[in-house]
Amino acid sequence: MNWQVRQLGEIAETALGKMLDKGKQKGLPQVPYLRNVNVQWGRVDTDDLLTMELADDERERFGVSAGDLLVCEGGEIGRSAIWHGQADYIAYQKALHRIRPGKSLDVRFLRYLLEHYSLNGTLAGLATGSTIAHLPQQQLRRVPVPVPPLNEQCRIVDLIEDHLSRLEAGQRWLSVGERKLEAFWLAALSASRRALVGAQFRTIGDVAETTLGKMLDAKRQVGSPTPYLRNINVRWGEFDLSDVQLTPLTDSEVQRFDVRPGDVMACEGGEPGRCAVWCRPVGEVAFQKALHRIRVRNPGEVLTSFLALMLEEAIRSGRCNRMFTGTTIKHLPQEKLRVIEIPVPALHTQRQAVDCLAELVGAQERLRAALANAAARIAAMRSSLLTAAFSGRLIAAKSSLPSAEELHA
Structure with missing residues (x-):
């Protein structure tokens, strides 16, 4: 791999969001804003937005535009997602970094790189704080970024997303399995109670x-x-x-x-x-x-x-x-x-019900263990995929497997 490595601050613009003022309201316009909790890996959750006062002359400074990468400054440092835009204005608070990559850097490439660095400990090495980890802006700007040619970045991202679509489809099926296990247990409890006729x-x-x-x-x-x-x-x-x-x-x-x-x-x-x-x-x-x-x-x-x-x-x-x-x-x-x-009911009937349900609990625990093992394998494969991608070893063509949508149908 002959990729040039640059510090993030050399090839992207970074900024922290608005520091919230808990003092007396000033009568300024209220605007919705994004918090740390709104930014998850690969997605921005806007179901629970709060508002804050923001002066008109601060709107551009603390606004979020389509294509911006939002990165958590504290907690799970580096957790990031691309903002794809919306019709109405939205701001962001100081618990988030806003990254606007320069022309030499694909924002999707950077988003997956940060996930890779989160998994392999690179970001932890840049963090401050003992109880709650933080990634200050000066440390974020020091993050090493390999910079292959832009068309190579796009090819790598396409391959990452092609493979991840299978892993994510598998993860969704595991979630379905968890829900079905839970529904089966509740149905068994209900059936056990209904069987106690005359009690x-x-x-x-x-x-x-x-x-x-x-x-x-x-x-x-x-x-x-x-x-x-x-x-x-x-x-x-x-x-x-x-x-x-x-x-x-x-x-x-x-x-x-x-x-x-x-x-x-x-x-x-x-x-x-x-x-x-x-x-x-x-x-x-x-x-x-x-x-x-x-x-x-x-x-x-x-x-x-x-x-x-x-x-x-x-x-x-x-x-x-x-x-x-x-x-x-x-x-x-x-x-x-x-x-x-x-x-x-009679004591012997209670024992029978308990024993019957205990057998189901045992079977349920074995299935949960299998689901947990599969989830761990998916997490390990995701980590290995990202490691291969950013070490220049992801060179295979796109998978010939069905798409994630076909797998989930």
Whole structure:
């Protein structure tokens, strides 16, 4: 490869967007603007635009035109997309870089180069910040850019997009598979409940004790550091303990907010009712107020695993939607949780239902693992493709496979 390598600042114009002013409104015209979250890899999402004040004499400086490359300055640095234009004016804020390539550089070539540099660590080496990464403008301008002849850049981009269309079609099929797995599980839950013909229905408050967890108080830090469960730790049917935090609790609070084997932990907000059965030893964790602890009164009458499955069915079928409070963030208050009705058949019937659904969970987990493995292979192939493209090794002709649209039909 005999391509000349230039710094980005030598062959493109770069600029950061408008710094937002959180002070008093000045009565200037309001204009829509793009934020970091609007720019994803290869696309600009305009479904959630905010507005800001912008003086008429700043419109050109902070405007976005068709063909501009928008690049995230913070967070996932380098994440970028080409703006293809729209009829109405739109600005951009300081969390984004605007790149306008010179005549020697194809904007599509640069967009894929930045993705390649994001994957191989080049951009991370230019970043600043320890907690949240940033790519300052002076560092962006130092990005090394190989500059083959323009017609060669176009040929490389065409080959990249030809191959990526197959990978992206495959990724869409994997997403379809995920959705079908989820729909199959919900259908199985619903069928399991319908099969319990003649079972008595009882409220959760009748068969179990429920309580909310510890209200955290930053001003009152008394007791020993104790691991505690948060909303984010409770997933459907399992716990994610990769990020368990500590909070000071007194001895009496440790006893009051303990989590025992067989307790059903359910989310109070966010995705209300999302629940899982705790199976680890007593005394390992407490729980905060964002969670309900459901403790069956008589395990010889109701299996906790059965209760959790029937609660999941009641929540995810939509029958409990009327019980949620809140407009932006939904909540399931304790008094509402206690009146949710579940079927309570004979204990052996509960065991049969749990065992049957457990077999489906096992099959579902194996399929999810296969889908995850396929997704990882697609990601690896995408990375390898970009590496080949920008090292001058992507020389094959376009694939003779059907187009992505044909694959997805």
